Amino acid sequence: MTHTPGNNVAIFLSGDDAQLRGYFERLSVGGTVTLPLEKQSWGDEAGSLVDRFGITWMVDITHQQS
Template structure:
């Protein structure tokens, strides 16, 4: 299990991830809304639905472009904490504990990109994204 800062942008995720890679090294991976078959606004098809920079030195950051249909304010929801695990049981146990006093934004369940995915805002106002790690196949 690891926790990763998940940065939220409005159209700048690709540039930010590319920049962070130039600073910290490592590999960058990006999936667009089009890649994932989740285009709801045609002008946002090539924006980043999920992206990550991971370096051997331990640096890791995730990012995405918040769709225009969702509210976004850089000062209010500029990041999520992403918790990724390898086992459904592990992620479910964390989810169940985090839901105490939380607002569920996306119920924990299967998603096209992960065997298990959910999002909540905890009782302290922090947004958490939990998922089970899977290999992404863009084909």
């Protein structure tokens, strides 16, 4: 089995703060977006990426229902 640095951990960020969108954009620089940050079927915006260091990040922006 080949060792790939960073593939043993994933970080999940969740909240209702649009600041998370900025984190996603900055972390994707030099990395690979595996799921674009966009509205999902459950109503939140969600996306995932692998940053330039090989760390997987998942972001979920919760939208309040009125």
